[in-house]
Amino acid sequence: MSVQSFGQPSVTPSGASASPFAAHLPRILDIVRESGALVMDHWRKPRAIRFKARADLVTETDLAVEAFLKDRLKDVVAGATFLAEESATSREPRGTCWIIDPIDGTTNFAHALPFVGTSVALWHEGRVELGIVNVPALGECFWAVRGGGAFRDGAPLHVSVSEDLEQALVATGFPYTIEENVDTVMARLRKAMLTTRGVRRCGAAAVDLAFVAAGRFDAFYEADLKPWDTAAGWLLVEEAGGRVTGFDGAPYDFANEGILASNGLVHEAMREVLRL
Template sequence: MTLSANINVMKKAARKAGRSLVKDFREVENLQVSMKGAGDFVSRADIAAEEIIKAELMEARPSYGWVGEEGGEEAGRDPTRRWIVDPLDGTTNFLHGLPHWAVSIALEHKGQIVAGVVYDAAKDEMFFAEKGEGAWMNESRIRVSSRSRMIESIFATGVPFGGRSDLPATLQDLARLMPACAGVRRWGSAALDLAYVAAGRYEGFWERRLNAWDMAAGLIILREAGGLVDALRPGEDILTSGEVIGANEAIFEQFSKVIRNA
């Protein structure tokens, strides 16, 4: 594969942050943890990882803008490009000692995501893609699955916690979907859920109330792997609405009808 300079910079930053997170993950019981909100935790490991990523990316591309989960938004001298970063997607898993979390880095150009990296440091799986160049996991090209029957398909979602307002809608989704499929998984990382659909491990994924940094990188990885992605309400912008549905092409229409209750 021939990688652009930007993808190499992104992968390097993700690996460096991943090494820091893995070190802290081994001592998870000693982490200093504070509350950002109901069920939404942040650790000093999370903040340190974002600082590592920001230092790497901004050194390489000082004119680009920045949006990070912990550090907020900064305009760049180049108004057409910005990084969208989640240093630790799956923080709750991380803090509970569950090895399912990832570093997510996306590059946006003129409002379009053009490159993305999702790095599962605990398993050393690096998912990445560039617009028009396909999707990869480590050294292997990845594609969505070819399953076309709902009853043989596995789907992923995030089940709202702490009595969030979107819990009833998700429970209704599950009531319609579960009798029609082979299973639903809730693993706690939207970035990895999207990457897993891209790699053919799931057939589809949907979720509400996500942030741009939760899914920006995963969206281009899934698209470049041959998947279809849309907002839950057609016509809306995915990153703005925070609602997404994605699947392999063969299953997308059936799956979306169930979730959208069409």
Template sequence: MTQAALHPMLNVAIKAARAAGSIINRASLDLDILKINTKSPNDFVTEVDQAAENVIIETLLQAYPDHGILAEESGRAHGNKHSDYVWIIDPLDGTTNFIHGFPVYAVSIALAFRGKIEQAVVYDPCRNDLFYATKGRGAFLNDKRLRVSKRTRMSDALIGTGFPFRRGDNFKRYMKMFEEVMTQCAGLRRPGAAALDLCYVAAGYYDAFFETGLNPWDVAAGSLIITEAGGLIGNFTGEADFLNQREVVAGSPKIYGQLVQILAPYTRVIKPEDEAAAEGGEKTSAADAVAAAAAPAKKRGPVRIKKDAAASGEDAPV
């Protein structure tokens, strides 16, 4: 898909991502003067996050003033809260890496229409790598078509993950998952930017990825890029409801099936009625109208995998 053939909304998202990337690259040259605030322990926001988010929102709303916005730093404060179109934005995924000069971070922008992701851009300003997808038209890195890996055995698989880092995260639960996956795969990696991790699955660099504690803006764009590259993404039980569940697993179909089998016992899926009860009868999650419905259109039931199928690398029913 050449630049000229791109969907107009995707072109605007690319323009916004590159503008944010320019701000980030300029700021990376002067990290010693960077102003850093702490949202919570180990969770940082910089003036760069905010400047990048502002230029993204300005670019998108200039082109589509009636669209809605769901952004990491400003939530739903901008745009039309009742629009069928909602842009889901992470202006700088990997802020901790950025602060330290570790060159793994990205801009993530997705467009949901009536709760389904239709456009996606993840831009890595360090490498000038642009990952993008339009629903039904494939996923690309720059001008190269992306396909997930063809590996079929967990013992050959390289798997990405993200460590829990916020107060209240369940470290013991994660360490059990970590140990179980680590002993069954070829290697685990944790670069620290979930949006890029998902793109690396789409590109076949990883065979799969899993993480807990993620927000919709961390995974929205990457989720479409993965499915358009022939991969699967879901929550730990293999269902399509993952954006508002704070758990995600993605991968090439055969490795995905085997990883779901490992992770399913660790699921913490939140049912709508449970969330409503916890919130005193009202859902007030940041994702509001988008997150519950922003998963891919086709719902999958729980993945049930025969042990011999997982061991042999056969296709797992989904």
């Protein structure tokens, strides 16, 4: 299996003390990149798809990548457990825990759309310490270590500097429970479309959050996400200088109705957009 090189990771602290887990980053990045090679090997083959729900798919690739990551990461941090999408029995990380989405954007993968990410985060005692979002079909890998900044393929990331919501490009996503919540989803979407430069939907929350960290989107919001959708991207945005909260402005956690991530400058204006 060939692995694409992205250069040496930077873990230089940016103002705060770098995470004690920073020393593990090079090894973790190697493992995640290898999983990206596995994704791309499957990319070139016919997809075997089954349905968890009408719009909720799982492929053999989801299962293979999750198994690969769990096998390779199990010895990296002593005592760490796993909260991974395809095998999770709860939505609550505890202690030291790997939070993994092997294929974020499974529907995109099934249709050969390149917005497909592998999200790996290390949770420790109530917060994310390290996060990686690898987007192999685009050849991009994003990572962050708490206190050490955020990077794309070794280059530092920073959120955008847009201050005016009318000039902001906003991303969103739709929950699998869309039939139950379509009126609420569409009410928020209508307000976002009328008050911003535009709204985009990539179909992979981890990728959307990485793009906020990279300054490509000025904000991202979505309801009813799971820890494996947001954990790594949450840290990416904050380490890139952005802000992450619930829709109500309260500190984000996995029990929130939804996540609002932004450059910080348009955050309060976006909160008003989301208020119903």
